[in-house]
Amino acid sequence: MRIGSILENQSFEKRIAITPELVKKYISLGFEVSLVRDYGSHLGIKDEQFKEMGAKILTDDSEVLNVSDIIVQLAMLSDDKTSSIKENQTLIGVLNPYKNKDKLENLAKKKINLFSLELLPRITRAQSMDILSSQANLAGYKAVIEAFANFEKAIPMMMTAAGTVPAAKVLVVGAGVAGLQAIATAKRMGAIVFATDVRMASKEQVESLGGKFLTVEGSENLETEGGYAKEASDDFKKKQEELLAETLKKIDIVICTALIPGKKAPLIIKDNMIENMQAGSVIYDLAAIQGGNTAYTEVDKIIKKNDIKIIGESNILNKLPVSASNLYAKNVFNFVDNLIDKENKKISIDLEDEIIEKTLIK
Numbered sequence: 001m002r003i004g005s006i007l008e009n010q011s012f013e014k015r016i017a018i019t020p021e022l023v024k025k026y027i028s029l030g031f032e033v034s035l036v037r038d039y040g041s042h043l044g045i046k047d048e049q050f051k052e053m054g055a056k057i058l059t060d061d062s063e064v065l066n067v068s069d070i071i072v073q074l075a076m077l078s079d080d081k082t083s084s085i086k087e088n089q090t091l092i093g094v095l096n097p098y099k100n101k102d103k104l105e106n107l108a109k110k111k112i113n114l115f116s117l118e119l120l121p122r123i124t125r126a127q128s129m130d131i132l133s134s135q136a137n138l139a140g141y142k143a144v145i146e147a148f149a150n151f152e153k154a155i156p157m158m159m160t161a162a163g164t165v166p167a168a169k170v171l172v173v174g175a176g177v178a179g180l181q182a183i184a185t186a187k188r189m190g191a192i193v194f195a196t197d198v199r200m201a202s203k204e205q206v207e208s209l210g211g212k213f214l215t216v217e218g219s220e221n222l223e224t225e226g227g228y229a230k231e232a233s234d235d236f237k238k239k240q241e242e243l244l245a246e247t248l249k250k251i252d253i254v255i256c257t258a259l260i261p262g263k264k265a266p267l268i269i270k271d272n273m274i275e276n277m278q279a280g281s282v283i284y285d286l287a288a289i290q291g292g293n294t295a296y297t298e299v300d301k302i303i304k305k306n307d308i309k310i311i312g313e314s315n316i317l318n319k320l321p322v323s324a325s326n327l328y329a330k331n332v333f334n335f336v337d338n339l340i341d342k343e344n345k346k347i348s349i350d351l352e353d354e355i356i357e358k359t360l361i362k
């Protein structure tokens with residue numbers, strides 16, 4: 001069996017799907033590992049490090065794609081790259097079937113096996129493969145660091161002979177994996193933290209981290225069976241708006257993490273709410289790539305409204321590419337480990353396995 005990976009488009013993705021330490025593990029499963037030249041050089045990982053672990057370094061992308069039974073990536077390959085993939089090969093990555101529906105259908109018709117890892121079921125057995133959780137953890141942490149760097153006041157309370165500096169007040173919108181990590185990070189750095197989420201199950205988690213959960217009166221539990229947030233009713237949205245509008249008047253920093261899989265990000269912080277915020281406040285919107293949670297979010301821009309900074313990032317993990325690659329590569333390895341028939345040394349697409357059945361694009 002052969003497994004391979006090529007570089008992503010460096011203009012928007014710096015993570016890699018195979019790290020040197022994983023090469024040995026793939027070889028122990030019976031794989032030959034092929035990577036394109038300079039695969040990890042932008043992360044300070046030289047080709048020699050991959051070679052020492054047993055990987056083969058090939059000169060160009062098409063060569064890697066041609067020889068690999070399994071191709072592991074981050075994002076969907078471009079059209080010119082997919083033309084190099086042949087029947088019965090397997091492509092694993094974050095393929096975004098909502099965005100790449102037609103492209104994926106065409107590849108599936110060519111009998112190419114396609115696995116999109118963001119579709120993994122939320123079951124115990126899939127936790128070690130859960131790329132959404134591992135990457136969201138880092139995103140939540142980094143969003144707080146970036147927001148604090150753009151905030152022009154101290155974060156923790158400081159008592160000095162010249163007077164007391166009050167602690168910054170942080171609001172985290174969305175208490176999923178990214179939101180919970182944002183709460184924990186902000187709390188560790190001395191901020192007073194508030195959080196809101198449409199899923200009532202989040203209340204206990206927020207409070208266990210030292211945050212104050214903002215509860216909408218008469219809340220309905222808006223959680224899918226898979227543990228994700230779902231669309232709120234108009235009545236809930238109205239009550240949430242009223243609570244947020246009042247809360248935001250005293251908040252210094254907002255971290256937005258609210259997303260609904262496969263849909264445009266919900267617009268939570270409206271223009272009139274931003275107008276009433278304190279001058280010098282910062283909003284960091286992790287949902288920017290899916291439209292943003294605020295009225296003014298723009299991808300990869302810092303927008304200023306009434307002396308309030310609204311920061312939108314297309315891929316915050318490009319600011320932590322080494323850590324993000326290490327976690328992603330381990331998630332992918334665990335998925336591949338589950339995918340192969342070790343006894344016969346071949347790929348086994350067992351549709352009785354919920355992990356395989358849910359991630360396979362038919």
